[in-house]
Amino acid sequence: MTPSHQLRCTGCADRISGDNIPSDFRCSACQSLFEVLYSWSDAEIGTRDLPNPAALRWLWQERRSSTQAIDQSGVWRFRDLLPIVADLERVTTLREGNTPLYDLPKCAASLGINWLLAKHQGMNPTGSFKDTGMTAALSVAVERQYEWVACASTGNTSASMAAYAARAGLRSIVFIPEGKIAWGKLSQSMDYGALTVQLRTDFDGCVKLVNELVRVHPIYLLNSVNPYRLEGQKTPAFELLEQMDWQVPEHIIVPGGNLANSSALAKGFAEARVLGLISRLPRISIVQAEGANPLYQAMQHTGGRQLEPVAAETRASAIRIGNPASWKKAVNALQSTGGWCEQVSEAEIALAKAQIGAEGIGCEPASAVTLAGLKKLVGDGRVQAEDRVVLILTGHTLKDSDYTIAFHRDELLSHDEQAALPPSQQTEANNLRKPPVLLDANRDTVLRTLEAHMSALPV
Numbered sequence: 001m002t003p004s005h006q007l008r009c010t011g012c013a014d015r016i017s018g019d020n021i022p023s024d025f026r027c028s029a030c031q032s033l034f035e036v037l038y039s040w041s042d043a044e045i046g047t048r049d050l051p052n053p054a055a056l057r058w059l060w061q062e063r064r065s066s067t068q069a070i071d072q073s074g075v076w077r078f079r080d081l082l083p084i085v086a087d088l089e090r091v092t093t094l095r096e097g098n099t100p101l102y103d104l105p106k107c108a109a110s111l112g113i114n115w116l117l118a119k120h121q122g123m124n125p126t127g128s129f130k131d132t133g134m135t136a137a138l139s140v141a142v143e144r145q146y147e148w149v150a151c152a153s154t155g156n157t158s159a160s161m162a163a164y165a166a167r168a169g170l171r172s173i174v175f176i177p178e179g180k181i182a183w184g185k186l187s188q189s190m191d192y193g194a195l196t197v198q199l200r201t202d203f204d205g206c207v208k209l210v211n212e213l214v215r216v217h218p219i220y221l222l223n224s225v226n227p228y229r230l231e232g233q234k235t236p237a238f239e240l241l242e243q244m245d246w247q248v249p250e251h252i253i254v255p256g257g258n259l260a261n262s263s264a265l266a267k268g269f270a271e272a273r274v275l276g277l278i279s280r281l282p283r284i285s286i287v288q289a290e291g292a293n294p295l296y297q298a299m300q301h302t303g304g305r306q307l308e309p310v311a312a313e314t315r316a317s318a319i320r321i322g323n324p325a326s327w328k329k330a331v332n333a334l335q336s337t338g339g340w341c342e343q344v345s346e347a348e349i350a351l352a353k354a355q356i357g358a359e360g361i362g363c364e365p366a367s368a369v370t371l372a373g374l375k376k377l378v379g380d381g382r383v384q385a386e387d388r389v390v391l392i393l394t395g396h397t398l399k400d401s402d403y404t405i406a407f408h409r410d411e412l413l414s415h416d417e418q419a420a421l422p423p424s425q426q427t428e429a430n431n432l433r434k435p436p437v438l439l440d441a442n443r444d445t446v447l448r449t450l451e452a453h454m455s456a457l458p459v
């Protein structure tokens with residue numbers, strides 16, 4: 001049988017077969033990460049016998065009306081470009097993907113740009129973009145007959161892994177930093193039956209221990225160092241293009257944490273270009289929180305050649321990561337697409353999150369860095385008014401409702417953090433705050449108070 005794919009080391013370019021990969025997914029020669037390689041992965045490999053782009057588009061559209069689970073999945077619908085499991089009957093799917101593309105007219109107007117869209121990956125089955133990658137890598141774990149899977153997580157990977165493992169009948173172990181993940185996410189991994197281990201350390205400490213674990217036990221690692229995760233996470237690129245009638249936006253903006261998602265999307269767009277589905281790439285820009293900004297620092301100080309880990313601190317707990325595993329892949333994504341890396345403050349994140357909420361959409365704090373970062377790109381002209389920009393919103397607003405409530409009660413940010421915002425943005429944040437109104441259940445009081453509010457509201 002011809003193997004459907006190979007794995008290529010992103011450091012020394014060594015190629016191995018899929019089943020020869022070390023348990024920590026690092027090249028034994030140079031310790032770099034692998035990527036999945038097909039005949040359409042890059043133009044140099046040779047472009048003979050490639051699938052026909054028009055036929056692919058037709059097929060993907062056709063599958064939308066099928067009643068089969070793998071056709072209803074927004075990941076496996078594109079399975080022609082991720083032939084990583086031989087037996088499609090055994091794919092584990094929760095019908096992930098198929099996420100909406102919304103426009104954000106109020107945010108666009110406040111930035112002075114014509115066109116702003118959000119691809120809401122938080123609308124996946126477990127409420128985050130991780131599901132698109134998890135269906136792919138977990139299905140590989142099933143095919144390779146693992147009984148246990150594990151990950152270290154800031155909360156979303158663990159929620160997703162626990163759900164997919166439960167669906168597949170596998171056991172799962174989650175390592176999370178104690179007290180540093182949002183309750184919604186913690187509750188999910190318990191609900192889906194994972195062995196949930198809270199470690200007295202940060203995310204980076206959890207990663208070290210999960211690596212020790214998979215070295216000594218036959219447990220399949222489902223962190224994003226696993227290259228099959230990225231095969232699923234590249235498919236939102238195809239879905240987005242499909243939703244835009246195969247028009248390529250000028251900019252895609254993603255949050256940066258462990259730094260895998262940016263490169264997964266870049267891989268999707270690059271493959272689409274080799275196949276002739278599109279003729280150019282969008283710029284992919286990555287936004288980090290100021291307190292967890294190792295890639296931003298690396299780009300500023302070394303042009304992306306070296307990365308110094310940082311001690312990470314941000315309320316956007318999903319991206320509280322100081323030593324990101326996939327940073328070299330992210331640098332490649334920036335350089336190959338001409339994107340930028342930006343950093344944003346805690347107050348900028350909180351304001352951006354409230355603005356996305358006020359569009360009736362909402363997202364978790366880590367996702368809101370995209371809008372906050374876009375303001376900087378527009379501010380200095382890197383993004384022009386007529387550019388088409390797509391924010392990738394990575395998590396659902398209900399993942400971290402404590403954060404949202406604290407913002408609206410004005411208990412989230414310190415005085416100094418707020419004061420660092422430009423005055424117009426402070427006013428905007430104040431206008432967006434909608435704390436609950438507590439009243440006695442008395443007709444006159446209720447009517448009087450509501451009438452005062454109604455007359456104060458802008459029409």
Ligand code: F0G
Pocket residue numbers: 128130152153154155156157158224255256257258259260261262318319364366367394395
């Ligand atoms: N947004 C959300 C909501 C996330 O949960 C994460 C990462 C990111 C953005 C960053 O993506 O790591 O590919 O750069 N969360 C991981 C987790 C690390 O464990 O759930 P990245």
